[in-house]
Amino acid sequence: MKNSIMVVLLLFTLSPTVNAGPGHGHSHGHEPIAKDVANRMAVKKIDELIEKGVIPKSWQGIKASGVTRKAFKAGPEWVITFENGAIKEKSKQKLFVFFTEDGRYTATNYTGE
Numbered sequence: 001m002k003n004s005i006m007v008v009l010l011l012f013t014l015s016p017t018v019n020a021g022p023g024h025g026h027s028h029g030h031e032p033i034a035k036d037v038a039n040r041m042a043v044k045k046i047d048e049l050i051e052k053g054v055i056p057k058s059w060q061g062i063k064a065s066g067v068t069r070k071a072f073k074a075g076p077e078w079v080i081t082f083e084n085g086a087i088k089e090k091s092k093q094k095l096f097v098f099f100t101e102d103g104r105y106t107a108t109n110y111t112g113e
Contacts, residue, residue: 030102039067042080042097045105058086076101
């Protein structure tokens with residue numbers, strides 16, 4: 001019984017629809033994040049990708065070479081660019097991390113598209 005109550009309380013506190021008031025849903029209502037915030041979020045995302053083994057550890061600690069807004073069909077996004085000369089394959093020396101203007105992570109790739 002005690003465990004059941006704990007599970008219910010945990011689900012209640014983690015549920016975004018229960019805790020979110022008007023304008024706090026995932027699809028809209030968030031304020032745009034600043035350029036420096038997008039940069040910090042991208043660094044954290046790179047750390048996560050390294051931990052998961054998705055990208056090589058040589059990306060650790062590399063500073064962004066650019067933070068720009070780019071228009072896509074779904075709307076504008078922050079594109080944070082990182083360059084890593086330690087990567088031998090030329091096509092994988094640049095890494096691009098994407099966030100919506102309100103800070104939702106969308107993708108990471110080597111193409112920038």
